[in-house]
Amino acid sequence: MDFTGLCAFPPTPLTPGGADEDAFRGIIGRLADAGVDSICALGSTGHYAYLPVAERVRLTAAAVDAAGSVPVLTSVGALSTDDVLTLTEAVQAAGVAGVLLAPVSYQPLTRAEVLGLYTDVTAELTVPLCVYDNPVTTGFTFDDELLAEIAALPNVASVKIPGAPVGDLPAGQRAATLRKVLPAHVTIGVSGDPFAVDGLLAGCDAWYSVIAGLLPAPALALLRAASSGDAVAAREISASLQSIWRLYADYGSARVAAAIAGELGLADSDFLPRPLRPIDEAGRVRVRAALSAHQ
Amino acid sequence: MDFTGLCAFPPTPLTPGGADEDAFRGIIGRLADAGVDSICALGSTGHYAYLPVAERVRLTAAAVDAAGSVPVLTSVGALSTDDVLTLTEAVQAAGVAGVLLAPVSYQPLTRAEVLGLYTDVTAELTVPLCVYDNPVTTGFTFDDELLAEIAALPNVASVKIPGAPVGDLPAGQRAATLRKVLPAHVTIGVSGDPFAVDGLLAGCDAWYSVIAGLLPAPALALLRAASSGDAVAAREISASLQSIWRLYADYGSARVAAAIAGELGLADSDFLPRPLRPIDEAGRVRVRAALSAHQ
Secondary structure, three states: OOOOEEEEOOOOEEEEEEEHHHHHHHHHHEEEEEEEEOOEOOOOOOOOOOOOOHHHHHHHHHHHHOOOOOEEEEEEOOOOOOHHHHHHHHHHOOOOOOEEEEEOOOOOOOHHHHHHHHHHOOOOOOOEEEOOOOOHHOOOOOOOOOOOOOOHOOEEEEEEEEOOOOOOOOHHHHHHHHHOOOOOOOOOOOOOOHHHHHHHHOOOEEEEEEEOOOOOHHHHHHHHHHOOOOOHHHHHHHHHHHHHHHHHHHHOOOHHHHHHHHHOOOOOOOOOOOOOOOHHHHHHHHHHHHOOOOO | OOOOOOEEEEOOOEEEEEEEEHHHHHHHHHHHHHHHOOOOOOOOOOOOOOOOHHHHHHHHHHHHHHHHOOEEEOOOOOHHHHHHHHHHHHHHOOOOEEEEOOOOOOOOOHHHHHHHHHHHHHHHOOOOOOEEOOOOHHHOOOOOOHHHHHHHOOOEEEEEEEOOOOOOHHHHHHHHHHHOOOOOOOEEEEHHHHHHHHHHHHHOOOOEEEEEHHOHHHHHHHHHHHHHOOOOHHHHHHHOOHHHHHHHHHOOOHHHHHEEEEEEHOEEEEEOOOOOOOOOOHHHHHHHHHHHHOO
16 A cells, blocks of 8 residues: 555444444445545554454454455554564454554653664564654654654655644644655655645645544545645535534544444444543534534 | 552563563562562553553562562553453452552543543452552643542542642642642652652652662651651752652653662663663663662
8 A cells, every 4th residue: 555545544333342343344344435545444543552452453354354455554553562563463464554653652752762663663564654643642742853764664654644733833834844854755644634634735645534434425525625736625625524623622533433433323332442431412412413514 | 558658669670571570579579678668569660551461460469479468559550441450350369458540541531531440440449549640651630629539439548649740839739739638548649759758748648669669778768757757867868869860850760760670680681661771871870870879
């Protein structure tokens, strides 16, 4: 896979007894049918950080199967490098087209430790890797020099930048700055759906998207408008999703995605891996209103 | 146990092949012999966050055995509540006198989710629990009202406050403020060794101490001086450890503790769970100099 276009990050439908694999296969198959460019099974929205290693491998294999010819990637992030390496070997065997790796942290990591993590993991890879820069969940903030050092490692193919890093540049400017220091073969993808339109119009190669995992049609329309340079149309589509972006800001996108999956009938419930809890009833009312505009 | 006095947080000696149980038993036995009031096996300094659940249970059982009559507690923190509950059941069966729980996070947790975590875990407890407030490793900042709500749950016996919370009060003032909102039976313990003297002189009931896991003698002397109201002597002892406090600031206390264990011959090496890496040679030189004053 080439880490361009629309990469959908679907939620993993969970129940108190474990993941609902049939519902998960249904979600993956629906995205493949919709024509997304790739699917990240078990990204942050898919709750990778909360699931046992064996469960992550099992669900990733199911996603590869359900996605047919659409490339599947998965997160191999974990607190310990041992777990990251175990996951990496297993998901490669399960047929993923690529892996996503964030420097998940307990003790705040040093720059050298993060470089060491990517060095250790890329040495074991047979598929390309996307560097997952997400300071909100990892507590680690990359600088451009470090991203350039990591991008020079073998098998690094993409960098997933946060939409609005704390105290940093808007997505568009961030992508332009980063482009100057990364090798040409490493793509830049924007995340943080509310900022995707800015990132894409500024030349990001990919959109790593939560909403594409649930509403692939407007996400594809936004991507295509931006890719063809139609800024007005791209901004209109993003604006039409504004009420969902507001829900992300109020509840966090992973909780909102679970609620949307429940409302759309893609999952039996909005159960989240504890300690995470579903959004409240006021949020559910807002989710229903937001979805009614896109159904 | 009553969660007062000196609680030592030793490092877990690791090797690339796993934990060195004999060395670990040696460290625990040495602390029991030194007369610490309690031992937290597999706290942050003991790398709990990086070790598999089964390994944590196995090492905790070894610590209970090696500690003899000294109470042992352990951290049951994990990203998923399922893992926290599995650990809680297993370490209780292994004979711990108490458990320590931090709201370990990937997705930033809401207040309600953190309260839910402690509600779920305390419902399963047969031993007392210490609330572990560590915003640096968890990304979560408790407010006093939330701590008061959690302290009202069954089996909550102590709150471990950070020595110097970001943007918050010094340890002493923090303890005094918190004392007003907690039930009388819930103790307050200070952590962050450099700030322990301030916390203890301000009336903290316990010192949750990294250095006590390695150099129990000066830690006990500091505690006893502070407990008897001898502020001058307590401050002198803390000042004598100033070069170690500076190493904590530069490298993080968990990395420094591993290096000290190596220098003292308590562990074969300063190997840390990857992605963490040992401190550099300049740091090792400083560790040797600091230790020479206390041997």
